[in-house]
Every structure is written in C-alpha cells, then in structure tokens.
Amino acid sequence: MKTYAISILLSIFCMQVHAQDWSVRACADKPNEAANPALQDALETLVKTGIPGAVAVVYKKGKLEHYAAGYASIEDRVPMGTCQGHYLQSIAKLYLAVTVMQLSEMGKVELDQKIGQYLPAEVLDLLPDSQQITVRMLLNHTSGLPEYNDVPLYVTRLLQNPDRVFEPMELLGYVNSKKLDFEPGSRYSYRNTNYLVLALMMDHLTLDHVAFMKTQIFDKLGLQNTFYRISPASPAKEAIVQSYWDRFSDGKIENISQFQWNNVASMIGDDGIVSTPEDAILFLRALMEGRLISENSLREMKSWVKTAKGVEEYGLGLDLGRFAGQEGMGHSGGGLGSGTQLYYFPEKDLYVFMGINLGTVTASPIHEKAEEILEHIYQVLLK
Template sequence: MKRILLTWVTVILNIITLNAQNKTIHNCRIVVPINNNYAKSDSLHDIMKRYVKTGLPGIVMAVYSEKDGWWAGAEGYANIERKRPMENCDLQYLQSVSKTYMAVAIMQLKEAGKINLDAPIKKYLPAKYTGIVKNAAAITVRMLLNHTSGIPEYSTDPGFVAYVMEHPAHKLTTEFVIGTIKGKEPMFAPGSKHVYCNTNYELLAVIADAITGDHAAYIAKHIFEKLGLRNTFYRNDPDYLHYPNLTDSYWDVLNTGKPANISAIQRANVASYIGDDGIVCTPVDAVKFLKG
C-alpha cells in the first residue's frame, strides 16, 4: 500500500482530467508558506524535468520536512493540446490513496463508539448487500480495513471488466459494482490471509453511509474541514470532477509515444467508486492530510 511519507508526488500519466474552461477553482491557492530555499529543490526539479522528457505529460510535487518546511514544484503540462502548464494548485486524482481517508473516517467512528471493528459487517451493512457478500456474518470491519476479509475483487471480475470496456464513459452505481461479486466464492477464509481488495473499501463506504447518512459529507466535515483542506474534494457536488483545475488524463494505449486524452473516461471511472477511490486534491493538501 502507499507508504505514509510526508512527501506527495503526483505523476500524470494514465490518470488526469480537466474542463476546457480556463478558470480556477474557488480560492485555489497554496495556503502554506513555500520555502524557495528548500535544500533539495534543484534536485527535485531536475527529477521532474527528466521524467517529463521521457514522455510524462506533467508532474507536480509537494514536500514537507520538519527541518526545511514546505516546498512545491511542477513541470510539464496539465493539458497537452492547449499547452496549459502544470501548476502547484492543479487538482490531481488520489485514486486508491482515497482508501486512507476512508480508513480514517472508520477509525473516527470507532473512537466515537459508533462502530465496533471486531463486529461482523452483517451488523452494519444494509440488507440488500448482506445477501451479496458470502460470510458476511464471519467477516469483521477490521478485516475490511486490513484486507483480510477474503471477499472477491470486483475490478478483476471478467464480467465487470467486459462491461467497463464496452461502456467506458458510463458511470456505474454502487449497487452494480458490489453486485459484481454476487454468488462468487470467497478468495479465502476470513482472517486467514491478506490480499489487497478494492471491494473491501466499497463496503466500508456503504457501512459509513449506514451509520452517518452520507459518508462523503462526514469525510468533508470531520477530515477536510478539520485539517483546513480547502482544495480537496470528494462527491461534494455533482460537478466536482469537472472543476477547471482538474488536470487532464492521458493514456498511451498503443505505446506509440503519443498519449490520447481520455479525460471523459477517467471522470466516469472515478465517479463510479466510493471508499476506494474518488478524491481529488492539490499535492499540498495531500501532504497536509498525512501530517494531520
């Protein structure tokens, strides 16, 4: 999984998007004091320039250390077609790092006495999902958090993959995503092994919804607001994946050195998942979260 380092590097290769308007998101600014004399700034810029020269559309990086404070830098483009330069304030997709935020929310609910990590997930899951997940009475919340549940992976199911490839710009419902595993045998007995699985965090989001009424609103209030993450967004409004500062997505699907702009596909993909994906933010905000 992602190491908890106070350094965040976002590389725009397969995964980035943007609305065609040339605006900025509300009050988008770097809200930390940037140390222009950061000891390794030249080396970091050289690294980013080197990777841009190899074909990455753009790179943006934020770093924090107790000794030197904050530094942030960017190279390349947020949009190749219009030659829009990448900037520190551009929003980036966190993809699976979004799971870390979901885990924090669950741990906060545990601290508040609203969830027992060692209780079976059947206690918290809505009825429409308990019939889908085999062993729901034996799998605990903790097993979802640490990927020891044995629940099948939705994203590698052949039927799921086929549907996504045939409908690449279609936004999927949570019911469809989780429904993919219906009737599937567990990968292993609950608690007996560890296998990273996106389905675990889809279910954690559903559980958090059942407890809070809206897990995304809970995360915004209890994580984003508390840490002052003003440039971090997750399902906060229907248009959040069309914010103008969200960088474009590119995929060199034919390995020709000419990546195609797949922003529409990326937006639909990210909009389809809860708990295991969905957060966009600036690199500085990502580091602020890790610090917090």
C-alpha cells in the same frame, strides 16, 4: 425528410470530432523555499519518458517545497503546477479508514465485530460468505472478498461506456456470484471491494458517509480544494489536470479526461477523491500529528499485516512502503488517467505528495522507464 436522411448519414459516416470541454488553469509561480534543484531536474527527466506532467510537493522542517514539470494539458500547453487538482485514486482508502477510526472512537463501530451487524441486508445479500468478515479485515485487506475491478463483465462495460457513471451497488453486484478468494483473516490480499463495502457500511452508520468525511476531515482541517463524490457541477472540475492513458500499451497516449472523471465519480471508499498536493499533505500531517484521530487509533492503523513473504505491508488503510531504502507510511493510487503517492517518512520527518497525469492501472512501456527515475527521485528526496 431528405435533409434528415442526409444528416443521419453524415453522422454515421463522418469521423467523430472528439470534443474536449476540459480546460485547466495554469498556476501562478510558487516560491520554492529551500528548493532542491536535483529534484526539479529529476522531475524534468521523468516527463521526458512520455509522462505528460508530474508534480511533487514536499513538507520538511516546517516548509513546503513545490516542484512541477511537463503539462497539465498537452493540447492547450498548460504547464503542470502545484495548485492544480489531482485524482488521489486509492489514497482515498486512507481518508475512509480515518473516518472509520473516528466512528470507532465515537463507539459506533467495533473493529473486531462482524460486518453483518453494520451493513444493510441489500449489501449483505451481494457479499459472498460475509459472516466471518470483521471490520478490521476490510480495513487491512484480509477479508478474502473478491475484486470487483477486474471482473471481465465490469471491464468490458467500463470500456464500452466511458460516459457512464456506475452506481456503488452495481459495482458490488459484480462480485455477487463469486466465492471468497480465501478464508477471512488467513492472509493479506489487496482488494478494492473491501473499501467499497466499508463506504457502504459508513453510509449505513452515518446516513451519509460523504458528509461525515467532509465534516470530520475536510472542514476540520480547512481543506478547501479537496472533493469527494465528484459530479459534473463539482468545483473540482475547474482546476483538475487533464488525464491521459496508454490504451494499447504502445507508448502512445490519449486524452481520457471525461472517462477518468466518470470513473472516479463512480467509486466510493476505494477511490473518488480529488485534491491538491498541499491539501493532501495537510491531511497526512494532521493524521500523523494526532489531529484527526487519537494516538491509540493511529497505533491501530499502524498494526501491519504481512505479505506471504513475511514483509510488513499494510495497516488499517495505511500502506507501509519502501522507497530508496526507507520506510514511508501513507498510500499510493493508480487509475486510468492518474498515478499518485502520499507518504510520510518518519526517519526524515518528511512528507511528500507526487502525482502524474498518466494512467498507471494498465501497463505501459512509459512506466518502465519512469520507475527507474522515480527511484532516483526518492534517493534525491531522502538522502
């Protein structure tokens, strides 16, 4: 009994040991075909701002170029490489949108139909005023659905329970008592909830939207290092970069690899995919080259909605970004422990994937310095 009491006291009073059961493998060097030393220099400068590691893979004129700097794991001094996996974060929206377009081509969903006919009652019951919302409005963020990701009750539960994997229906429950932010179709406003609902719709229509995505995208393209709906047993865990977060916005970072994994494992539709840079570029190339959906569907995906300032911003799961004065089509992603960009630049016929293993979802002084360098990176890339 005495030993038991001492054990309890020790467990209470001793400082916790933050066990890290994460290991990330180092990459074998990749030959840099048509390497751009200025781009490598820019990445080296980027990681000196306090970002643990950065990677860029470029596809141009039939060749892949690999660039990496910094660490995939600071603790183990594992260099960042281009073979390692990254959390795609919101780039997952582009993958999901492609599956919706594929289902549309199969005649199983119509983009301008109301979502009510494609969703089960238990999902509709959680949505505020869903009668006026169409599939297209979910895809291009004009539905007016409120954001689940910034509900204070969700944020506090997330931070207090980093070991917990949330269920999709629970996430949707956080917007249950809320009203629409604006009249459906009246304007554009980016919301993760739209893609959570789309994933639930796809589940209802395909019975398993994860299997559908695997068959229709991953297997079709031979993406062997891309994983969706990760679990503790997922092979993705063996090679994923470790994740870091500036929790207090003071320029000091901490390893949140387990927290990041659980957070990504909780999300469907709006997030939830792990991939390597090469796999991600293969996917975007296949999309732009018409190997995943028809030309008509791709044209639909490029039907841009405008911001309040009249700037074309977003299509159907496709973001229209502007980098160093040029338009790029693709998506970006930000999470607790990761930041990614995947874009195609038609003017240069160039694809790029960029990833860092520092969280971008909350502000940090590190980001401020990094943004300037990122702009320089795109200038180097697109000159």
